[in-house]
Amino acid sequence: MSGHITEIVVFTALFALVSGMGFVASRWRRADDLASLNEWGLGGRNFGSWITWFLVGGDLYTAYTFVAVPALLFGAGAMGFFAVPYTVIVYPLVMLILIRLWSVSHVHGLVTPADFVRARFGSPTLALLVAITGIVATMPYIALQLVGIEAVLKTMGVSGDLPLIIAFAILAAYTYQSGLRAPALIAFVKDTLIYVVILVAIIYIPARLGGWGAIFDAAQAKFDATPAPGDGILLNANNQLQYVTLALGSALALFLYPHSVTGVLASKNRDVIKRNMSALPAYSLLLGLIALLGYMAIAAGVTPIGRDVNTVVPQLFDRMFPDWFAGVAFAAVGIGALVPAAIMSIAAANLFTRNIYREYIRPDATDAQEASVSKITSLVVKVGAVLFILLIDPQFSIDLQLIGGVIILQTLPSITLGLFSRWFHRAGLIAGWVAGMSAGMVLLYNISNPAIDHAHFGGSAFPLEKLGLDTKMTVYAGFLALIVNLVFAVLGTLIARAAKVADGPDATRPDDYYADAGDPKLRDLEISGST
């Protein structure tokens, strides 16, 4: 620990700075009072292009991404680069979807994706399923942010759980006080730090390691030497399908996560969202460069601490940078964990409040009651995430993240397709959800990973030969599960219609999906949300 004093001092100072900002954030763009979900949970629904860019970016590109994606390249090679096509295709893919969700949410005052499902399909049961899916998928995601902080702490030689608990307690306190304004404000600092660190890293480190050519040669030499057939700096015939379906499936899943929806709904008009869809890929470039840190770690001869491959990037920084700058880099990762963790806990809390508390426990809850329930739930969610990390092996939590991606994808027919079509019957969607979720679990259960001694839940690449196909190809489990889901949703809808099962009422009208700020029907919200 003595060799890391400078790093620890710089890390702690920057961490303290942003914590202060988190508490002050409640005064930023101040509302009359924070006692409503529109204010606490969506920042007044009034964020412009810049704030939305930082907020959504800070939200989607998390500390975990920055640590785990290079770790994946470090371990498996080209397969880990899927994160780049994934974040390239996601924006054009969701541009049309999200502006429709923004419009209908503003007309009807919706806060969560489950709110939309409730209004569109008139089914509290389906909305409950969507809400629970969202909460369950988000929890391990928050826990993974802690894994990012933990990797940094380990590298600085800080051991024990106490520092982690303190960091999260501070986070919990300012999220409680300031709501979505806190991560929105901190996101500026976080991204500035990360951009500086990465730009320095991709210029300075390759120069020290003998250039890009040498880095890729070292990576190739490492993968050639391993017995594993799937790794290498290029894809092979068997994992190309996995690469493509994982990129596509992850892109479809990204904006089903409640926290990404929160960031989008907080923007002030449709134009802000469209503009952001072309500006957010700047983060993809950053992510692509960060991914290559995994190969730099190979070239630099870094080995993981214990079996925790998430420590390779922090260790690369520790070895390559002067102490003070390594401290800055560690702070960037640590603060990078706080922003998404705050937004995720707010989104999960909103889901609980709107779709469980208000639907089933107190239907007549006032705005102020909703806000206070959300604030308390956000604390509970964070305590849950901390327990998760303290009690469960980190390797296991990463598996849960994979499961999270597979299960959130099962809400696609209700949310994404629901935004475009009212064709599905609520009974069909419920049948599809159940079938897709079951199929996903069965597939994941049957994926083994000998490298980490897991016979089950060992990853997301499902070997097609287990379905009796004569091939060594693998495919993303979430993608197969989604196909099952869609088949059942279509069949269920046809059966329900043939049997004349009552369908739920649709509270939305076609032109609700095009409404923009300034339209007469949005007036109510603008008054209640004005600053």
Place this chain on the structure above:
Amino acid sequence: MDAPRSDRNPWYWLLVVPVVVPLIPALFNSIEPRLFGIPLFYWLQLLFILLSVAVTLLVHWRTRA
């Protein structure tokens, strides 16, 4: 509101290009040609980001209300 709003605009179809192109491994699954020592696999996929930005900007610009 004058005319009823709509998201029907042929320009939106252009968004298909940056979604499909990065999902064709045959285009980029190769080491050569290298750029600054970086294999094609890596630099071309990073270049697709610019394609995506260009297309979404164009679509945004052509569909502005």
